[in-house]
């Protein structure tokens with residue numbers, strides 16, 4: 001019989017995890033849900049105070065370290081590795097969660113925000129993973145936070161959707177490449193989730209990413225993170241959390257691209 005098991009699951013018991021983008025939203029929720037089972041958590045983001053706020057929520061018995069780094073910069077990536085070395089932490093779990101969007105037309109986008117988006121969502125995630133592979137203990141685990149947006153082109157979120165298409169493709173390739181090397185890789189593709197994401201993606205004079213028709217897809221961060229951690233434990237390479245998102249993810253990948261573009265055009269015209 002065809003054996004479809006993709007990889008050995010990664011056990012979260014006593015894990016030593018590095019969580020990027022841990023100062024809010026899904027990253028903070030990863031920290032909360034891992035806390036009862038982890039041995040060490042390293043929380044990474046730019047805002048020191050927000051990281052300390054998340055740390056204060058976690059049980060005191062747990063070793064929690066906060067590492068202030070800008071992961072859109074090479075120096076920020078290097079800083080994470082130096083921090084781990086200086087604190088004697090050898091992680092066995094990496095959660096690549098930090099990411100951002102920019103909502104509005106590509107033509108009118110600010111050059112700097114577009115570049116930062118690519119530097120963070122694509123380059124930062126890739127280079128952090130690359131450097132971590134030689135530093136991680138085996139068995140190891142990696143969760144990459146992608147998006148439902150990775151399954152379709154998205155006008156008004158064009159760079160973001162393309163960057164997440166990269167994350168999903170990269171993750172699925174690594175899942176196959178790293179399984180025989182004792183590292184389980186799972187990619188999580190959430191739909192619209194109430195976090196600070198839309199606040200960051202919104203332009204000063206722009207619209208909101210929380211658009212009509214998203215109600216059926218929206219699930220709380222707790223459910224997104226719960227399903228992502230379960231996927232890693234079960235060795236599943238890709239998960240679309242929530243019923244609506246898992247149906248939408250399958251549909252978007254099945255419909256012909258020409259039809260998809262026609263639907264997107266109609267939707268844009270309506271808006």
Ligand SMILES: NC(=O)c1ccc[n+]([C@@H]2O[C@H](COP(=O)([O-])OP(=O)(O)OC[C@H]3O[C@@H](n4cnc5c(N)ncnc54)[C@H](OP(=O)(O)O)[C@@H]3O)[C@@H](O)[C@H]2O)c1
Pocket residue numbers: 020021022023024025026027044045046047048050069070071072097098099100101120145146147148189190191192193194195196197198200
């Ligand atoms: N919410 C959604 O609807 C949704 C849907 C699909 C996928 N996602 C993905 O989920 C992930 C988490 O986002 P979220 O929804 O939880 O949004 P969020 O609340 O805005 O969290 C984003 C996190 O990334 C960190 N971050 C941003 N820029 C950074 C940088 N240059 N260096 C280091 N850290 C940085 C932020 O911390 P600092 O500001 O302190 O640096 C924050 O902790 C992202 O990859 C996002 O694309 C979100």
